[in-house]
Amino acid sequence: MTDSRPVSSILDATDPNTWGPSIDEAVNAVSRGELVVLPTDTVYGLGCDAFSPPAVRALLAAKGRGPQLPPPVLMAELRTLDGLATGVPDQARSLAAAFWPGALTLIVSAQPSLAWDLGETHGTVALRVPNHPAALALLRRTGPLAVSSANKTGKPAARSAKQAVDQLGGAVAVYLDGGRTGAPVPSTIVDATGETLRLVRAGALGLATLREVAEVAEPER
Numbered sequence: 001m002t003d004s005r006p007v008s009s010i011l012d013a014t015d016p017n018t019w020g021p022s023i024d025e026a027v028n029a030v031s032r033g034e035l036v037v038l039p040t041d042t043v044y045g046l047g048c049d050a051f052s053p054p055a056v057r058a059l060l061a062a063k064g065r066g067p068q069l070p071p072p073v074l075m076a077e078l079r080t081l082d083g084l085a086t087g088v089p090d091q092a093r094s095l096a097a098a099f100w101p102g103a104l105t106l107i108v109s110a111q112p113s114l115a116w117d118l119g120e121t122h123g124t125v126a127l128r129v130p131n132h133p134a135a136l137a138l139l140r141r142t143g144p145l146a147v148s149s150a151n152k153t154g155k156p157a158a159r160s161a162k163q164a165v166d167q168l169g170g171a172v173a174v175y176l177d178g179g180r181t182g183a184p185v186p187s188t189i190v191d192a193t194g195e196t197l198r199l200v201r202a203g204a205l206g207l208a209t210l211r212e213v214a215e216v217a218e219p220e221r
Contacts, residue, residue: 008169010161013039013134013176022176023134027141029173035059037150037164038138039178040074041131042103042187042204043157044150044164046172047074049142053117056146060119062171064153070119071148072105072126076139084125084144086111091214092192098213101131103187103204118146124193134178149186157184190216 011022026036033055035048046062048055050073059071073084078100081088085108092106110125118125130136139145149157150164150172158164161177188203190210198217199207210216 008165008172008175010165010175010177013178016133016137019134019137019176022174023137023141026138026174026176030055030142030145032173033058034173035062035168035171036138037158037161037168037172037175038135038147039132039161039176039181040135040147041101041181043159043181043184044161045074045130045135045147046150046164046168047145047147050118050144050146051114051116056116056118058171059146059148062168063148063151067119069153070121070126071146072128073118073144074128074130074135074139074147075144076129076136078129080144081108081127084111084114084127085109089192089197091197091216092190094214095190095192095197095210095216096129099205100129101136102129103131103185104128105187105189107189107191107193107200109193126189128187132178134176138176157186159184 013019013022033052048059087109105126105128107126151157152167159181161175186203188205189200191198191200199219
């Protein structure tokens, strides 16, 4: 049986002076509810319209995971925070101001009025502003994207568009090739939904670095 899925596009996104058509194609794919792969400041991400439940389900299916592991949401700028979250603590805002764009993911309480279904979030959402020019160029056009690492669950995270293609193939409509990413260190995750901020995953930003800005507790044992 032949594969009926459309052939994916692998498009150059290394030069802001020439990547316009590539970003256009990715924007169009997102608007159609399709999946895109984009470079970030950590590893390559697999993204879709955060407000399209069918697209989010397709993202999870492409990775081989269920709704119990909902994807984070990437946005283009800090000021979008209050449109997606509610009751954000002042210390979490301080972290966002200090480290966005960058490798910090904040788990916050989601705005209850938002029409999205990211999976079993229990009323929370994980937000980040990536520090990568191509990712930001795309996010400014699309709005918030649900983005998980561009790999099959349990497999190594993709550090290049080719590595993402090798794992995800035709499940993705557009691959934005921004060149090889740096060290495959994930973002640091901080839970800001409780009475105190708590480190969930140590990544590119260490606990000592976070504590220069805000009071962050160690992970629960």
